[in-house]
Amino acid sequence: QVHLVESGGGLVQTGGSLRLSCAASGSIRSINVMGWYRQAPGKQRELVATISGDGGTNYADSVKGRFTISRDRDNAKNTVNLQMNTLNPEDTAVYYCNADVVIFQALRYKRVDSWGQGTQVTVSS
Numbered sequence: 001q002v003h004l005v006e007s008g009g010g011l012v013q014t015g016g017s018l019r020l021s022c023a024a025s026g027s028i029r030s031i032n033v034m035g036w037y038r039q040a041p042g043k044q045r046e047l048v049a050t051i052s053g054d055g056g057t058n059y060a061d062s063v064k065g066r067f068t069i070s071r072d073r074d075n076a077k078n079t080v081n082l083q084m085n086t087l088n089p090e091d092t093a094v095y096y097c098n099a100d101v102v103i104f105q106a107l108r109y110k111r112v113d114s115w116g117q118g119t120q121v122t123v124s125s
Helices: none
Strands: 001-009 010-013 018-026 028-039 046-053 057-059 066-069 079-084 095-104 110-116 117-123
Touching: 001 046, 018 028, 018 057, 018 095, 018 117, 028 066, 028 079, 046 079, 057 066, 066 095, 079 095
Parallel strands: 010 117
Antiparallel strands: 001 018, 018 079, 028 046, 028 095, 046 057, 066 079, 095 110, 095 117
């Protein structure tokens, strides 16, 4: 099994910053893409940013220039971070960590799309 645990959410004022972290653990053989998604009340879950195993990044237009995704170079830690700057109330949402994980199970490799439980980010005006 794979477990993703997020941390770093909270309440911040407009213009402030937060840093989210997500640590993956379990019977992990390797992790391909890791990313962050968010879901605001009454809205669908949306992509925030992703980072591939070779460091390639992708951002939603709404966060470009304000958010930075990074990945721990020590792959044994399997951690992805999201530095969020210049936050505004529209960034208020539950943020979810996602990882495309390869595990070894039943004598074969298997890809698992894994999600964390989510961490609340609230930006006050």
